[in-house]
Amino acid sequence: MRLSNFAPYFSGAMLIIIGVYGMVKSYREWKNHDEPVRRLALTLMISFGLFGLVGGIAVFLTILLNPELWVLEAIVITAGYLLLANESLSILEKLRKPEGRHERKKVECSLPVAGIVRSREEAITLLKAIDIYANLPLLIVGREHPEEWERRTGMEPDEYIWLTRVEHEKAISPSGLHVLSGKIINFLKGNPGAIVYIEGIEYMLFYSDFKAVAKFLFSIRDVAMMEDAHVLILANEDTLTQEQMAILKKEFEEIDVEKVLEKLMGPALFGAFSTGKRRGLNARPKSPEERSGTGEKEAEEAETLRREEKAKKRG
Template sequence: MILIGIYGMIKSYQEWKSHDEPVRRLAFTLMVSFVLFGILGGLTVFLMMFINPDFWVVEAIVVTSGYLLLANESLSMLEKLRSPERRAGKKVRCALPVAGIVKSREEAITLLKAVAVYTGLPILVIGREHPDEWKSKTGIEPDEYIWLTRVEHKKAVSPSSLHVLSGKVIGFIRENPGSVIYIEGIEYMLFYSDFKAVAKFLFSIRDVAMMEDAHVLILANEDTLTPEQMAILKKEFEDVDVEKVLEKMIGPALFGAIPSRKRRELNASTEGSEERGRAGEEEAEEAQPLRREEATEEGR
């Protein structure tokens, strides 16, 4: 029991170091359970056999504690890994297309915030910024973040390794049906691979998302891609109407705190322009008789 406990504790510690939450927490719980079950349990058995049988009380406490700790954490982990649709007992309204294009990062962040708050669907982000910097700038903490860089980092994938990137994304989609994948940095991939390879990467993810009821959102516009490249992408990815998606996802009553403000600002500026235009017309009409009088006086 002691040898098994020591072996299990070492293996659990190695897994604890190599994973992020929530697997990290499960590995820690398993490590503590091996200590209780194996090491302390084995020691109390030794004490019962060679010193005093009354140590069975300690044995019962240690083994029961280890069992309850491991069972509780395992059940909690299973609950967390359950898909949001089943956890809620109903289908979540995401309203995002299977494959969509957004033309600005602001639109993408607005959509991702709505997904995080109103659907609870798992989110994977592929970005060019350091994971901590991306979270601090956007205020979103995705379930998984892949840093697109050649720098050595546990969350990094080289932009030239599209096969590695594809494997990670497809694995996430299959483990999290209904999830949302957001990809920015396509222009950075094009520094290391030709457009044909990048397009194949995006299309393969799109096909898997379709089978798993997931959603792929990419950031792409004419400033970073040629018209021909955009035309190819738009055959597989549709333009996302942010306001319509938010209205379907959130509902008319709560729709669009951010877009609404923008609409109010736009309406205010439009009304101001119209008022200035009407004022200009009135001033022009008032000025016409004065100009006629001035012209008459000059003629005289």
């Protein structure tokens, strides 16, 4: 038998081998990535199945059964090509950053590149104000389940990383500082001017020594500086030693939350906000009817002050 007679068999076998190999590799990538890479990996897996596995089988059927089955082979290979091309173009379009999305506003918020917040309550207050008045991209690294975070804070960040050893699509293990670092750096590079807020430093210290955790934080700080972004960490002497806090304070500035809020919101609106906070601390408990009426009134007053402040800035 001439060598040319083996060519169809060889091409069919190679298609099947390439198809199986590609499907296995695509499946591994599908398991290890989030959207939209996960979706692209699934498309590749299906395309390798059509191109290689089914296409190779179609070659053997054409040789052994009926030469006219080449039509089936052509249909399968064309379908795989069209699926891969269409999905790749679609995902590339979605990955393209829309014009104006998360465009950084010129606001004077006095927020340092790297800052320490001493309490979670202050951190949430600050993040909410920045979300409303500056609208900057936000990445949260927290110890709570993503849905619990949104429920408790009323905030929906652009990206949330759940610091846990539990298997979850948004989870990263506290022992995987290199994985966490890569995820944060990619976010910073893709969203110049963004804010990264990190909780759970004490949890990381269960799995890594302080030197490793500090190096991780300092590397994030350096990238934030290059990307004109901000990194905020929750840290205090209740969870860290004085020596550890002293090391962090050399690279991270302790934030005066009220000062930042005043710069961000403007004196008039911040004055109303600050007064409202003091009243909330000292006032007697109110009935549901009183709370409802007061809340509407305060909301109207805040909106009025906000419009006045914007008018002053434009003037």
